[in-house]
Amino acid sequence: MKTLSSTPDFLARFVALGSFPQDQFLPRPTFKNVVAEAFKQAMLEAYPGLKADVSHAHISQSLPSADAQPAPAPDPPSTWRLIAPSTLLIQGFIDQRTLNLSADRHRLTIDQKVENPAPLSVSMATLEKLLNEWAPQVIDVFAQALIHFWSTPSPAGVSPWLWLSRVLQVGLSATHNDTHRQPALTQEQSAGLGALSGFADKEQRLKLTMETPLHAYLVNIDTTDAQGPRRLQIPGLALITRSIGERLIVMAWSLADGIELFDSLQDFAQTLPRRIPGLADDSPVVWSAYEPEGHFFQALAQTLLDKTLRTLTALGQTARAERWSAGRLALALDEEALMFHFFSAQESKDFEQLVSKLPQWLTTAARADIRAYSRLLANQVAQQQSAEGKTFLDDIPTLLDFALQTLNARMQQDHPDDPVDAARIDIHDIAIQDLKMAWLTEDVMPLTEFSLTYVGGKPAAFIQVKERSGLPLPTWLNPSYIKNLLEEIDVGSLYISLLKANLVDDAEQVTKRKALFKSQLQA
Template identity: 25%
Template structure:
């Protein structure tokens, strides 16, 4: 499969992946229905009808209000103006209500509280949504995890053949990983003395009191003193030792803006 075909296949497989907008909309839907079971209108049709300076009301889509709050930390002013209150409406601006010991309107303080807690919980919600999505069956059978793992496995095998054909021991080592990705299976097949380990690479960027951790998509293979960095682009870089790799990763051209601290996570 050519690089172009692989790219198109991956795009097609993950075109419907969760986005921040979809996750926020789903979380709002679930939490609003927990508080107000009668509220069955799709969240995409919900609006905050807010009094405007100069008269009248503006309709702000509830999902947009939530996304704006996540980005800025600013929530709309719900204060009544010129005798006009704020309320929850549908897309046409009609005030929404429900029956419970008479007609009642939705409490915007409850809606506001739900949105204000999003910064604390949205990361977990996003993780749950991504996990559920990746575990769904792919068009080719198996889960999306399994399908994508197969693509990466084939790509690494092909890259090793192209670039390491003259280095038989190195090619054999990488084939160990592509044939037996799980370390336990690899040890059972090649014996507990097998020293091939695979790592993902995290880089911690430090500047003064500020620290940012960057997760790399590269795969680092270590077999004793032999080290190979396998890039997602298909390039395989060899290093004389793990120290040499660390020095290369930590080096910067010119004066560094950040101090880099590599960290390896065992796969």
């Protein structure tokens, strides 16, 4: 069986993440829509009596005349460019320049035509002030919209943030319950992880593990980079310790990397620099462990949300430094806000390859059907992993493969110095169609198939033996040899004996194969 990932706990991520009930939550916000909504609300506050639907408004900008000579009279321009207010706000954030609007060159309009669009009764000075006030805040506005999305519960009372905390809890449970994990966990390690996944509340957990204290920490980092001092919590990472006498069991867990085992806290500390993206080799790293009160997985989910918000800010800074377009920044922010990065680049590539092989109907399937198929696929892969790639018919060849093996073995036994591959041999079976008219028929079939249909008694004169590509055959490989060979070895009877030996007579094998058959039916 192929190795799916260098991470033993790879499959636990699919088990945990396959339950996102998107249709039960609020619509996920997008950057441009959030900025457009902020502009609309700001306009309604500035102009509460405005009758027009500002959602469809554009800021129109006059285009210069194509005529090189200026017009003698100050006629109004005839052609205008329509710009979405959200685009102006985003570009204003990137450029960090004050926007200047003038009544003769700019209009706010809901008119969609570019020839002299009708203006709304809005002061350009007020509009200019509004745009310049809101442009620097667009990233913060988007961050607030995401916070609202993640914290707002569905009608069932579950918010995306609570869903994420449950995903983390289920992910840890699925990981430590994997009895086929390599390397296997010790009983003490597994019991500690089970206690954490079953008792997420700190107070309950410490009462339960009073004799062998179990602690679950978030990891705080203080470091310095080119932008100055940084303080953060490593997103999605749980540091787990369990004291048994004078021994300290040290483990780390994240949905991205699964369970990691360490000899000591110092050993764990050596891995911290690789967990901080963009950290320079010479940057100092000071770490501390923080054990949150209350529900541990809710606090762990919060670190992932905080990381997303920090990344939004960083993308805004990059967009300014590299002079991105408004569209590029919007695309980058929306992609970052979609989902957390629980898979490596190679795993994502492998996943995309898998998706390309999925049934076509999935592209138009309902979300509930997609989730059901996702769970089915994850269960089947998990079953294959637990069975180590074996099936209930493992080590039992197909009938044609068995025929090929049997024929090759017998011919090798008869003529060890003159090997021939039965897979390359065709039999031309000649039959009398009409004795009076002397009509003959000729059927060509591989030797393996002929061995299964041969019933004996056929004259050798009605059999021709040929190599499939026309190469000459050894003189011993003639119709008489084939006839005698097939009459001596009954491939069908031998195959039935093989099945009986593996599926009926051997009690130990029968038990294992029944278990594999049952598990495959359930998957």
